[in-house]
Amino acid sequence: MGARKTREQIVIVADRLFYEHGFEATSFADIAGEVGLSRGNFYYHFKTKDEILDAVIAQRLAHTRAMLEAWEQASTSPRDRIRSFVQILITNRTKIVAHGCPVGTLCNELAKLEHAAKDDAVRLFTLLRAWLSRQFVALGREADADALALHLLMRSQGVAALATAFGDDAFVRREVADMEAWLHAQCPADRPPETCRPA
Template structure:
């Protein structure tokens, strides 16, 4: 295996362990054992757990940027792209049920630890916030785009947290349907305002 492939495997494994166990409860040894490499080889790639955390955050940012780019290719209109974001709750439903939202859990944990990388983790939310604001602007909601983006982020995070707590799939599906209805209302309201009287 090449050095680059080994490094990518370490980061992917750490990403999974940080999500399932938490950053604080995952050790160098845990990651090295899961990857199947010696501690010496491990230190060749990363000198500290914080270095791995930085790489994990960068991986998550790249993954989410790729996801939004894919949504833009697949959906011809902004409402359809925003629906793809909402539908992510169902796509990741089982993971959320077991471990919560990967972005929300990491951001919360790093805040509790007063970890210096916490602002970097917030960039994951910022990526979605800015992307959603662009979609709401394209939908015609230019002045309220950021407000609507934050509202949708808040609703999706609330739904993920409560689904993780209560393990109620029907609740999650109702919340997703409610968010889609809200989105249609936002789009319809803007269409009514832009129609010549």
């Protein structure tokens, strides 16, 4: 395996371990062991765990941007694009029930640690917030687009937290259905976006 591929594999493994066990609880040895590298070879690629964290956050940002771009290309309907975001809870429900939301758990842990990278991790939420806000603008809700985006982010995080706490798959499905009903109420499908204004 070449150096670039090895580095990529380290980041992939570290991302999973940070998500499943937490950043602080994951050691260099844990990551090196899963990748199959000696400590010496491992240090060739990353000198500190913080360097790995930076690479993990950068990778998550890149993957999130790619996901949002794919949703943009898949549909011209802002409502359908927002539904794609809501449906993440269904698509990833097994992991969410086991470990929570990967964005929320990382942001919470780094905030508690007062880690220097906490603001970098929040960029993941900022990216989602800005994208959702643009979709609500396209739905004709320009005046309150950011508030609606934050509301949806808040609900998705709440669902993820309680799903983890209670291990309840049916709860996730009920809440997603309720979020989709809420989305429809913001601008019913039979109304053109330009007529959808806050009450």
